[in-house]
Amino acid sequence: MTEYAWDHLIQEGRVHRSLYTDEGVFALEMTRVFGHVWTYLGHETEIPNPNDFKLTKLGLRPVILTRDAKGELHALFNRCMHRGVTICAEHAGNAKRFVCPYHGWAYGNTGKLIGVPHSEGYGEAFEMGAFDLKRVPRVASYRGFVFGTLSETMPSIEDHLGGARAALDAFIDRAPVGQLIVRAGAYRGAFNGNWKLVWDNAADGYHVQFAHKSLVDMTNKRYAQGRGADYMASPDNSPIYAEVFERGHTFLHHRPGMGPSLWERARPTPGGEAYAAQLADRRGDAEARAALEGAPGFGMNLNIFPNLLIIANQIQVVEPLAVNRTQLTWYATHLAGAEPEVNVLRMRIAEDFPNFGEVDDMEMFERCQEGLAVPEAEWVDCSRGLYAANGADDAARKVRPTDEATMRNYFRAYKMLMQSGGAYACS
Amino acid sequence: MPARDTVLAPPSASTYVNDALYARVMEELRWAAEAPPANAAATLRRTIEGFLHYEARLLDQGQFEAWANLFAPECIYWAPANPAADVRNNVAIFFDDRRRLDDRVTRLLSSYAHNQAPRPRLRHLISNIEIWPIENGARVLSSQIVHQHRSGRHSVVYVSGVGHTLRKTDEGWRIELKRITLVNFDEALEPPTLL
Structure with a gap:
């Protein structure tokens, strides 16, 4: 089996195109990453x-x-x-x-x-x-999320989740009885591109105003200010931030920029007014308003390496199919113990981003894959924010939402895995 | 084309997507398992066929706003991710009310909808039409093949069973419900432009 010069292919601030295009790299990933890691x-x-x-x-x-x-x-x-x-x-x-x-x-x-x-x-x-x-x-x-590993030496799942655990807990604890129910079907998409393109994007606060301009413009054109992700117009001047954790996990935290109510912030939803009214009739205004906060997306991208992405109000699973083909499965979730109206609205909110946002992301992924076919342009750049890091990238830390520390962070874990032949160098 | 057809109305509150609507929508699936009456009048059949062909042509010609305006003010545009499941408690590929349908068309027509540039070329083929007359309208089943091609890209073919609930109004026929059940509803999809 070919061994690769990983130190050359994965550098601080840039990675080699072959990581996205080489079938030998992909074959190794299917054991050294998918298999070894939880x-x-x-x-x-x-x-x-x-x-x-x-x-x-x-x-x-x-x-x-x-x-x-x-x-x-x-x-x-x-x-x-x-x-x-x-x-x-x-x-x-x-x-x-x-x-x-x-x-x-x-x-x-x-x-x-x-x-x-x-x-x-x-x-x-x-x-x-x-x-x-x-x-x-x-x-x-x-807490209901089932993981598997082929490794006898991987630390416990709790240790693997590490710093990402608190955000996952918060997502689960939106449910009044602290449990998600994942029995509401899934939206499935596929694109012609490498699975890591999803990771490059997963905590990227830099692309929103450009890649998702059609969604941003639609929202601005049709709805009053304060709906959707308008804080992304100048993300580094907003209170939102990204965070990186050991073992490759990343976190983009939107909530600090979203104002007091996620429900008021969410783009309008089919049945939104009907079910809000029904809930208010049953529970009174104050209780209804509080309960509705459980319906929309939770204002975060929590990315648990290598294949579990928590986005909006759902679970997105990254499934590599080939070096240039990836499936994304978005499992809708119910909150155990929540008002039935809230769980109905969660279904319609779950359909929002795959239809209105992910379509443009997948277009970017496919065009990355096309562009990365150019052998003479060897490098994918991920150096944004590196000048300010002063070597601090290695520790868990908060960074600006457009900082590519999130991309560098997962590539650091990835490199460790690829280099070690699968033995996870746990700290 | 009259101006009215090419401008979307401003968004209005989603007050009609309630438990009763979900029950009606699921009823449509049960009805679709039954045989149609043998005696649907030939004139009704010709009218319905003409309407479906006109709807398909608006999509194939990229006249998305005029297409959206064929839908009733209280409409549903729906592609189940699991046609055996109650859509009230299950995610769909999409389940648009009037407001989200107009959101969808607005986004598609934006110059920055990157997966629409170059604009995919669509062609709808419709067959196997069955008609159930209802008060002031009809329920219609058809088989549809949508071929979607983007220049320089791969082509995608969407094959589906489609259910329409149509109502005759003073302004002409309007779509109350359009349900598109793809044969591969449980597989990963290339995002369709409009089905």
């Missing part, structure tokens, strides 16, 4: 009952995330140990066993091989136990 696999509320399952992926590996009869979680490779067939084709469901359609090998939802038709053909020495499904060895849930 990778988001799904949410416990997607499989709430004993014997529930859903299909997911760890990098390019097809995985069945199961809850067994006792309630334990398993992440099993969706791959028959006989000839390699994917044993499950349903996206989700309830099943105690998975039977391979090819030759009838049957597995329990713990991964245990429980039946081989005509097994006498393998002789007496055949050991069923040697053919249990391969699995993601470590699976952990953080």
